[in-house]
Amino acid sequence: MKALLQSLFGNSLARILGGAGLSVVSYAALVPVVLGALNLAASKVGGITGDLASLALLSGVGEGMSIVGSAVVARMSIASASVGIGKAAQS
Numbered sequence: 121m122k123a124l125l126q127s128l129f130g131n132s133l134a135r136i137l138g139g140a141g142l143s144v145v146s147y148a149a150l151v152p153v154v155l156g157a158l159n160l161a162a163s164k165v166g167g168i169t170g171d172l173a174s175l176a177l178l179s180g181v182g183e184g185m186s187i188v189g190s191a192v193v194a195r196m197s198i199a200s201a202s203v204g205i206g207k208a209a210q211s
Contacts, residue, residue, distance in 0.1 A: 147200035154196050158189050 165185070168176070176182075 143200050147197065150196050150200060154192055158192070161185065161189075 162185070165173075165176075165181075
């Protein structure tokens with residue numbers, strides 16, 4: 121495959137496409153791990169009593185969990201993209 125891409129488009133496009141493929145693979149490998157951790161945290165919070173849950177929601181725990189979860193997913197996306205970019209730059 122690499123030889124075909126090099127003959128059709130040159131070396132630079134082959135490196136870019138190879139790096140993009142590595143980004144997709146690393147992202148696909150990390151998604152189940154991160155989603156499993158976020159689901160575990162949500163299930164642990166789901167076991168508290170109603171009064172305590174109301175107090176936690178009034179104090180902003182739901183928004184805090186959303187912010188932390190979004191930050192973890194964003195960091196995972198950036199890390200997987202940097203792996204692909206690093207691979208494309210090395211080749």
